[in-house]
Amino acid sequence: MLVVEPMGNAGRFLVEAADRLGVRLYAATHQDVHDGYPDRLRAALAGVCATDLTDTPRALEDMDAFCRRHAIAGVAPCFELFTPLAALLAERLGLPGNAPGLARAARNKILMGEAFAAAGIPAPRWALAHDADEAFRAAREHALGWPLVVKPAEQGGSWGVSVVDGPDRLAEAVGAARQYTYAHPHGLELDARALLQEYIPGEEYSCDTVVADGVAYPLPVVAKDTTEGRYRIETGHTCPSGLPAPLVRKVQHTAARAALAVGVRNGIAHTEVKIPPGTQTPYVIETGARLPGDNLCEIVEAATGVSEAVAQLQAVLGLVPDTVPSRTDAASIRFLLPEHGGVLREVVIADLPGTHGEVHLGPGDVVPEPADSACRIGHVVARAETADQARGLADRAAARSRVEVG
Ligand SMILES: Nc1ncnc2c1ncn2[C@@H]1O[C@H](COP(=O)(O)OP(=O)(O)OP(=O)(O)O)[C@@H](O)[C@H]1O
Ligand SMILES: [Mg+2]
Known part of the structure; x- marks a missing residue:
């Protein structure tokens, strides 16, 4: 392989x-x-x-x-x-x-928006902008409303993504979204256009789909927690999602449609959705033709017994992927984030039964401002019988861990 x-x-x-x-x-x-x-x-x-x-x-x-x-x-x-x-x-x-x-629609959010629209998949309405004036006009013409989201056409890890409350912050947000012209570490040239999107309120979930020979096999749904405010950084994930079964199926169905819309035929896709309060409609924020990051493979397997990586390899080998859950447990991950940027002085991960952790940065390392996922210092994972227990345990382990940034 x-x-x-x-x-x-x-x-x-x-x-x-x-x-x-x-x-x-x-x-x-x-x-x-x-x-x-x-x-x-x-x-x-x-x-x-x-x-x-x-x-x-x-x-x-x-x-x-x-x-x-x-x-x-x-x-x-x-x-x-x-x-x-x-x-x-x-x-x-x-x-x-x-x-x-x-x-390319699985990598470029402009082509992705077009692919979702062509397939009739619920997704944020969007427009393009090169500068603040154009952004202001586009936001009005497309009636995107406030807040709205400004993001790079091609990037990941929430880099350059901002939720903007009003016109005053538009120039800064467009500048932040357009700062990435080459991707680290390969030096790949990026589409540096900025995308404005309608803000979708509600809880956020992710759901992966393995596709073999054009047939979509849904994987478990995971609840995603992020910071509030201008920068939406992941704070953790929990599987199972806590959604009622019919809504789980709806998220899985929507994620499968999104994967197929961006051309996934033999492989895996990671899809993020938000469900506006009072609705039963998952809106697709994005989908990528790859395994998820954030140790989601570990969380999903600990909770359900399904190995997404095994399923992907099976699909690209032309085999029927193994996607039937063998467990009904729960797992949750919390990321250790700094309150501000600086130099990492100390990081100690609490040692609670049922949890384990990992540090990503060491003392003396520079911690960026918490504007995207590059600021992560470490994580803790908790396993338990139910999602609430796993989330509670992971929260306790994170709260008892010590991060000092000077
Ligand atoms: N249109 C939107 N409405 C509401 N929230 C949004 C919207 N777009 C993005 N967000 C929030 O910002 C986060 C990051 O946006 P997005 O997933 O598009 O960027 P990314 O760089 O690919 O992120 P990541 O790799 O961290 O998933 C989303 O997970 C979501 O919480
Ligand atoms: Mg995302």
């Missing part, structure tokens, strides 16, 4: 899944990015196709030759910005993959 850029949170779950399935895992990446992989990831790979993923013709040629040399049986996209490249590679090799003509 060739994974197109396994760096990031999902890579470790693909490594584990490949091991369980007895599949040899190869990576396509840049030489310098590979040099920075965690030791565990580097050691788990059977080999590496070092190329330039930002140069599509060259990357396709290098990966094609590599795949033929190593008898690659499946291509698994992992890093969101290269999911369209993985679709092109699978097509070129005649392996199960996603629809190349639609795949």
Whole structure:
């Protein structure tokens, strides 16, 4: 199996899944990015196709030759910005993959908005803007109302996303959304246009969908907690979601439609939705043709026994994915976030039974302002019988953990 850029949170779950399935895992990446992989990831790979993923013709040629040399049986996209490249590679090799003509819609939120509208999927209304004046006019013409959301066309981790209360903050928000012209660490050129979206109120959930040969298999629904206010940063996730069964099915159905609308045919999609109060309608905030980050693979498997990474690998190998839950437990993750940016002086994760944690930054590291997920210092995971217990336990472990930023 060739994974197109396994760096990031999902890579470790693909490594584990490949091991369980007895599949040899190869990576396509840049030489310098590979040099920075965690030791565990580097050691788990059977080999590496070092190329330039930002140069599509060259990357396709290098990966094609590599795949033929190593008898690659499946291509698994992992890093969101290269999911369209993985679709092109699978097509070129005649392996199960996603629809190349639609795949860019899973990376670019403008094309995504068009794909959702074409498929009739409930999603925020949106408009484009290059500067504050245009944003103000577009917001009025499209009757987006206030607050509205300004975000980059291509980015992740809530980078450059702001919820704007009124016209005074528009210029700053458009500037923040348009600051990313190249993506770290590959140097991929980004579509730096800013998107304005109608603000969808309500609780937020995520739901992943594995698709095999065009058939969508829904995965468990997870409740997502974020900060309030201008910057919406994830504070945690809990599975099961606590939604009543009919609404769970509706979220799963909507997520499946979103995945199919952005061309997912053999693979996995991570979809985020919000449900406005008093409605039973999930609005799709975004969908990506990749595994989720944020240790959601761990949370979903701890709660339900379903391995999303195993399911993705099965789908891209042309097998029927294993998506039947084998447990009815619960799990919750809380992120340790700073109150402000600075230098990390100390981080101590509380040791409560039923929980475990991990630190992402160490003493002396610079902690960015809490404007996006780059400010995460660590996380705690709790397992319990019910979602309320798991959430409560994770909250207690987070509250008893100590983070000092000077
Ligand atoms: N139109 C919207 N209405 C309400 N809330 C929104 C809207 N768009 C974004 N948000 C909030 O901001 C968060 C981040 O936005 P979005 O998912 O589009 O960006 P992202 O950079 O892809 O984020 P991430 O990778 O953290 O999921 C969402 O999870 C949601 O809480
Ligand atoms: Mg998101």
